[in-house]
Amino acid sequence: MEKWFRRLRQFRDRSPLSFRILTYILLFSSLFTLVTSATQIYTDFRNDVSLVDERMSVIETSYSSSLARSLWALDQKLLEVQMEGILSLPDIVHLDLTIYPDSRVRMGDLSTANATRSSTIELVHQTESESYELGELTITASMDTIYQDLRRKIVVILATQFLKTFFVSILIIWIFQHFVTRHLQTMAEFARRFSIHNRNEPLRLDRADTASNRRDELSQVVDAFNHMRERLEEDVQKQELDAAKIRKLSKAVEQSPSSVLICDRNWRIEFCNQKFCQISGHEPDAIHGKHPELITADSMSPRDNNQLWENIRLQVRRVGVWQGEIQSTRTNGERFWQQVVVTPIYEDDGPATHYLILGEDISIRKRYEQQLLRQANYDILTGLPNRMLALDRLKLALAQAQREGTLVAVLFLDLDNFKHINDTMGHEAGDNLLIEAARRISSCLRGTSTVARLGGDEFLVILPGIKDASATEQVGERILNTFSPPIQISGQEIFVSTSIGIALYPDDSDASGNLLQYADAAMYQAKSQGKSAYQRFRPEMKAISYERLQMESNLRRALELDELELHYQPVVRTSDGLMAGAEALLRWRNAELGMVGPDRFIPLAEETGLIIPIGAWVIRQACLEARRWQQLTGQPFFIAVNVSPRQFRDPGFVDLVNEALQEAGLPAGQLELEITERLILDDSIEASDTLSRLDELGVRLSVDDFGTGYSALSYLKSYPFDTLKIDKTFIGDVMIEEDDAALVRAIITMAHSLGLEVIAEGVEDESQTHFLQDHGCDFSQGYFYCRPIVADEFVEWIQTNTRAAGQSAT
Numbered sequence: 001m002e003k004w005f006r007r008l009r010q011f012r013d014r015s016p017l018s019f020r021i022l023t024y025i026l027l028f029s030s031l032f033t034l035v036t037s038a039t040q041i042y043t044d045f046r047n048d049v050s051l052v053d054e055r056m057s058v059i060e061t062s063y064s065s066s067l068a069r070s071l072w073a074l075d076q077k078l079l080e081v082q083m084e085g086i087l088s089l090p091d092i093v094h095l096d097l098t099i100y101p102d103s104r105v106r107m108g109d110l111s112t113a114n115a116t117r118s119s120t121i122e123l124v125h126q127t128e129s130e131s132y133e134l135g136e137l138t139i140t141a142s143m144d145t146i147y148q149d150l151r152r153k154i155v156v157i158l159a160t161q162f163l164k165t166f167f168v169s170i171l172i173i174w175i176f177q178h179f180v181t182r183h184l185q186t187m188a189e190f191a192r193r194f195s196i197h198n199r200n201e202p203l204r205l206d207r208a209d210t211a212s213n214r215r216d217e218l219s220q221v222v223d224a225f226n227h228m229r230e231r232l233e234e235d236v237q238k239q240e241l242d243a244a245k246i247r248k249l250s251k252a253v254e255q256s257p258s259s260v261l262i263c264d265r266n267w268r269i270e271f272c273n274q275k276f277c278q279i280s281g282h283e284p285d286a287i288h289g290k291h292p293e294l295i296t297a298d299s300m301s302p303r304d305n306n307q308l309w310e311n312i313r314l315q316v317r318r319v320g321v322w323q324g325e326i327q328s329t330r331t332n333g334e335r336f337w338q339q340v341v342v343t344p345i346y347e348d349d350g351p352a353t354h355y356l357i358l359g360e361d362i363s364i365r366k367r368y369e370q371q372l373l374r375q376a377n378y379d380i381l382t383g384l385p386n387r388m389l390a391l392d393r394l395k396l397a398l399a400q401a402q403r404e405g406t407l408v409a410v411l412f413l414d415l416d417n418f419k420h421i422n423d424t425m426g427h428e429a430g431d432n433l434l435i436e437a438a439r440r441i442s443s444c445l446r447g448t449s450t451v452a453r454l455g456g457d458e459f460l461v462i463l464p465g466i467k468d469a470s471a472t473e474q475v476g477e478r479i480l481n482t483f484s485p486p487i488q489i490s491g492q493e494i495f496v497s498t499s500i501g502i503a504l505y506p507d508d509s510d511a512s513g514n515l516l517q518y519a520d521a522a523m524y525q526a527k528s529q530g531k532s533a534y535q536r537f538r539p540e541m542k543a544i545s546y547e548r549l550q551m552e553s554n555l556r557r558a559l560e561l562d563e564l565e566l567h568y569q570p571v572v573r574t575s576d577g578l579m580a581g582a583e584a585l586l587r588w589r590n591a592e593l594g595m596v597g598p599d600r601f602i603p604l605a606e607e608t609g610l611i612i613p614i615g616a617w618v619i620r621q622a623c624l625e626a627r628r629w630q631q632l633t634g635q636p637f638f639i640a641v642n643v644s645p646r647q648f649r650d651p652g653f654v655d656l657v658n659e660a661l662q663e664a665g666l667p668a669g670q671l672e673l674e675i676t677e678r679l680i681l682d683d684s685i686e687a688s689d690t691l692s693r694l695d696e697l698g699v700r701l702s703v704d705d706f707g708t709g710y711s712a713l714s715y716l717k718s719y720p721f722d723t724l725k726i727d728k729t730f731i732g733d734v735m736i737e738e739d740d741a742a743l744v745r746a747i748i749t750m751a752h753s754l755g756l757e758v759i760a761e762g763v764e765d766e767s768q769t770h771f772l773q774d775h776g777c778d779f780s781q782g783y784f785y786c787r788p789i790v791a792d793e794f795v796e797w798i799q800t801n802t803r804a805a806g807q808s809a810t
């Protein structure tokens with residue numbers, strides 16, 4: 001028994017649901033069996049009792065009249081027989097016959113019956129007219145058999161029903177266990193094991209894969225599980241994708257090149273990225289929860305700072321964005337500029353939940369802008385206001401003078417020997433000279449005056465609020481005096497003077513443009529009258545100024561109108577006077593100005609930049625002519641062309657030379673470019689590069705006017721020169737001045753030792769040719785041989801020269 005209980009307990013623990021179902025089935029089926037069996041038993045019992053009653057009633061109907069007759073007839077024997085007959089009937093155990101008035105007959109035994117049931121019959125004799133009550137018979141039936149039967153039935157039915165219920169329950173339990181519970185346990189186990197990390201295995205039940213199985217509820221639950229698993233899988237994958245996206249986005253924000261601040265709805269900093277920390281110097285923890293106004297707090301007063309952030313807040317709320325440039329301070333105290341954009345972040349359609357503050361360090365751009373602004377208004381070299389700012393100041397001064405009834409003086413200054421110094425000592429020296437000149441001019445003026453550099457070596461001085469014109473001349477005098485002491489440039493003492501032109505408002509003009517123009521004209525006048533002087537503008541100077549302007553505008557159209565022409569001066573071999581080449585020299589034939597020499601218009605062309613197209617025309621034309629003459633004479637021939645510094649520095653210069661050679665079909669070795677010493681002394685990388693590229697082309701390079709500059713002879717070794725041209729000033733005096741003769745001898749020797757050929761320029765008489773021949777000068781050029789002549793005449797000269805050569809040869 002104990003064993004059975006143990007097993008039952010195990011079953012209960014292992015399969016509580018089955019156990020409970022078993023219990024319920026047992027309980028309910030037992031109850032049900034009990035009720036039905038009780039009903040059945042009761043019904044049977046009632047039937048048995050009815051049988052007894054029926055039997056009593058049969059006795060009444062069948063025996064009452066016969067008994068009454070036996071009594072009427074007083075037939076005791078028959079009466080007993082009849083009563084024994086009744087007593088023999090089933091269950092009838094006792095009869096009690098009462099005979100009126102006072103007799104009684106009893107038959108049967110009542111003592112053995114535990115439960116009885118009685119019925120009394122009236123015994124009446126019926127005649128035709130009367131009826132006589134003779135007595136009554138009480139019949140007692142025993143109920144013991146019925147009750148015994150009832151008990152037996154109860155026992156049998158209960159036992160069989162219980163057993164049946166029990167076994168049916170066991171069967172149901174087994175079926176339930178086999179078909180349902182174990183699968184439920186599998187599902188439970190699956191659900192227990194199921195997690196985000198263990199979600200790949202689908203749920204499968206250990207049962208046959210039949211059509212009916214596939215349709216049943218368990219399959220539906222399995223499908224639901226697997227569907228849930230797939231959905232979860234999809235959700236997890238989506239979540240992983242979302243997470244990856246979020247990771248990517250947050251990395252992008254974190255590593256963004258712009259600084260990022262994210263504030264909550266109350267403008268408290270929640271997040272800042274690396275860039276923000278890097279540019280501001282703040283640590284994320286230190287600013288967390290603080291207001292972003294801290295980024296501008298040290299750059300302005302607390303009031304302005306509050307105002308700024310209040311404006312930002314209002315604009316972001318009204319317009320949805322604020323952007324602007326703000327100055328911030330790094331934690332190390334350094335100021336910097338940021339381009340800032342502030343926008344709200346919305347979630348769905350609700351109000352702003354956060355604010356995004358994007359910043360970009362624009363300090364470099366700001367500096368650049370300030371620099372550009374400076375460059376637009378100031379001269380980079382000297383730091384003085386430039387032409388634009390000077391004009392602005394002049395206009396302001398004029399307006400003020402008009403209000404106050406005062407005078408304004410405009411002084412136009414030009415350094416007298418700047419060009420020469422720049423040419424001979426190089427750019428750097430020229431720059432230093434300009435800086436020093438700016439300093440000296442400024443030192444002569446008071447605070448309200450303006451000194452500006454207009455360009456090149458031109459300066460402008462504006463003296464506002466003058467009461468007396470003589471004050472202007474005093475300033476002019478002071479400026480002239482300040483240039484008296486020599487200036488130290490490149491280790492040398494240089495004397496520089498300036499020429500000053502003065503125009504006065506309102507005496508000369510009330511327009512700023514005119515005042516400048518008049519002061520310029522006065523300056524030219526001062527220059528032409530011996531330099532280092534100042535001149536007040538006089539109306540007749542307008543004409544001179546006009547002429548210069550006229551020349552400039554004419555020169556602009558010279559190329560177009562085909563007014564330029566080249567003259568050629570032969571270069572001969574000094575030893576025999578035979579033609580070796582020619583130098584192309586530019587002339588300008590103008591209808592109004594007549595024949596204009598290069599000394600008059602080349603500086604203007606350089607100043608205005610016209611030298612670039614003019615110089616290009618010269619090189620092209622010279623190459624074409626050289627090629628033509630070579631074809632004509634059949635002799636090798638070189639053409640020398642002058643190159644001005646501005647032309648040489650033009651980035652397209654080498655290409656131009658190459659194109660000119662290609663167009664003309666002239667071998668590069670037959671073109672010689674004459675370059676002044678100034679260019680070479682300016683040891684910029686560009687100059688060196690251009691010389692090398694020209695050398696690579698095969699073009700010959702010569703140093704023009706050698707000896708006039710502050711020659712640093714070392715350059716002759718560093719650069720690819722082929723020829724050295726001794727300036728005509730030395731040749732002119734070679735027979736008179738022993739110094740010059742010695743110098744020329746030395747130049748020839750030195751050039752030869754460096755592998756350079758020498759051309760003597762400005763040979764005017766025969767004695768000079770002999771000198772040059774004696775000292776081995778390679779080539780000569782000068783009026784002695786031929787003046788510069790036009791192309792057609794040059795062809796004739798070639799023929800004459802060739803003929804003369806032929807004669808001297810025979």
Ligand SMILES: Nc1nc2c(ncn2[C@@H]2O[C@@H]3COP(=O)(O)O[C@H]4[C@@H](O)[C@H](n5cnc6c(=O)[nH]c(N)nc65)O[C@@H]4COP(=O)(O)O[C@H]3[C@H]2O)c(=O)[nH]1
Pocket residue numbers: 569584585586597598599602615618642643644674704705728761762763764781782783784788
């Ligand atoms: N007193 C004297 N002078 C002589 C004698 N032989 C030649 N000359 C002159 O000396 C100058 C020589 O040219 P440069 O030194 O290159 O000096 C040239 C050159 O620097 C420049 N130039 C001429 N043509 C051009 C050109 O096409 N481009 C550039 N950039 N400059 C040019 O103009 C300067 C003056 O040219 P030009 O007036 O033609 O003056 C020429 C020439 O006419 C002589 O025996 N005695």
